[in-house]
Structure formats: structure tokens, C-alpha cells
Amino acid sequence: MIRAGNPWSIWALHVSDRKAIRLIDDRFSPYGGRLSPDGKWLAYSSFESGPAEVFVRPFLADVPKKQISRGGGVHPRWTRGGKELVYWAPPGGILSNEITIAGSTIQVGPARTLVDRPVLTLIDGRTHYDVTRDGTRLLIRQPAGPPGPGIRVIVNWQSKLK
Numbered sequence: 001m002i003r004a005g006n007p008w009s010i011w012a013l014h015v016s017d018r019k020a021i022r023l024i025d026d027r028f029s030p031y032g033g034r035l036s037p038d039g040k041w042l043a044y045s046s047f048e049s050g051p052a053e054v055f056v057r058p059f060l061a062d063v064p065k066k067q068i069s070r071g072g073g074v075h076p077r078w079t080r081g082g083k084e085l086v087y088w089a090p091p092g093g094i095l096s097n098e099i100t101i102a103g104s105t106i107q108v109g110p111a112r113t114l115v116d117r118p119v120l121t122l123i124d125g126r127t128h129y130d131v132t133r134d135g136t137r138l139l140i141r142q143p144a145g146p147p148g149p150g151i152r153v154i155v156n157w158q159s160k161l162k
Contacts, residue, residue, distance in 0.1 A: 010044055012060065023060070032075050035059060036082040041101065043068070043076035043085055054087045056099070056106055066106040068097055075128060079135030086131050086138075092118030094129060094138060114138060 008029035012021045024030040028048035035042055042059045045052045054073035057065035068076070073087040073095070086096040093116050098109035119128045120142050129140045154160070 010042075021060075024057075034076055034078060036078050038082055041082065041106075043078060045074040045076065045087075052090075054085065056085065058104060061104075063104055066108065068099075068108055069095070070111065077129075077131045079131050079133070084135055086114065086135075088119055088128055092116075094119065094140075115140065 008031050009022060009026035010024045010030050010033040012023050013019070014021070023033065023042060024044060024046065028046045030044050030046040033042055033044040036059075040059055041056055043054060043056045045054055047053075049067065051072045052074045053067055054069040054076045055065045055067055056076075057063065068085055069087055069089065072089050074090060076085055076087045078084070079086055079096075082101070083099060084096050085099050086094060089095045094114045095111045096114055097111055100107040100109070115138065119140055129138055131138055
């Protein structure tokens with residue numbers, strides 16, 4: 001089980017003894033941890049190189065990580081049996097990289113643009129999109145329909161009653 005805590009850190013919890021383990025050094029505010037489909041790799045975002053970038057490292061192993069995104073990346077999602085990583089690249093768009101894992105070596109393919117327009121951004125902890133398990137569709141949270149009429153404020157409304 002992965003959870004975000006305090007508020008920028010990534011932990012694992014042993015189900016049997018309920019012992020929590022910090023997975024990533026929280027000096028660089030890691031967040032958004034996602035396990036690969038086989039449970040062996042952890043993708044997450046971190047500010048250690050400046051802007052938030054996506055990294056991958058073995059789950060529960062203290063070995064070097066591999067930077068996936070270049071130029072910004074958050075909210076990583078695994079697809080296609082762990083062979084592709086999809087992420088949001090602020091301020092807009094969704095990118096993906098093919099991932100090849102051989103032993104403890106990770107090779108990263110070039111970034112491919114999946115969505116080339118801004119994605120709704122909310123600072124509420126919820127993700128902005130998701131990917132189907134087979135990696136064929138993106139589900140993107142966007143406002144439904146045209147904008148509403150808004151709010152009309154009448155100033156000095158009492159003078160209108162005369």
C-alpha cells in the first residue's frame with residue numbers, strides 16, 4: 001500500500017505488522033507514487049532537479065533512480081504491463097515514454113505527446129487524469145459543457161427599490 005503523508009512524502013505500509021517505511025527521501029517533496037503492474041518498480045514525482053520531474057526506482061530497494069521526464073512531469077501512471085509511463089507535463093499536455101526494464105537497468109524511450117493542450121489543474125490532491133489498464137484511452141477531468149452564466153452581484157440594491 002502506498003500513501004502520501006506529511007504532505008509531501010511517500011511511504012509503504014507492511015500489512016502484517018502495520019510498520020510504515022519511508023520509501024523516498026522527503027527533502028525534495030516526493031509525491032504521487034505509483035507501483036508498476038508487477039509491483040517491482042515505483043514511479044513518483046520529485047523536485048530534486050528543480051521543477052517537478054518523474055522518476056522510477058525499484059520498490060523497496062535502495063538503488064539509483066532513473067529520471068523519466070525532461071522539462072517537468074507529475075502524476076505518473078503505468079500502462080501496458082509496465083512498458084509505458086504516462087505523466088502530465090505542466091502547464092499543459094500529457095506525455096508518455098516507453099520503458100524497458102532488464103534486471104535493475106531502466107531504459108527510457110523518447111517522450112511522445114498524447115495530449116497537446118492544457119489539462120484542468122486543481123490544487124486539491126486529486127489527479128487530473130487517468131489511463132486505462134490497457135493503455136489505449138486517457139480519462140481527463142475537464143469541465144462539462146459550456147461555462148455557466150456566473151454570478152451576478154448587484155451593488156446598492158436597496159436604491160433600486162425606490
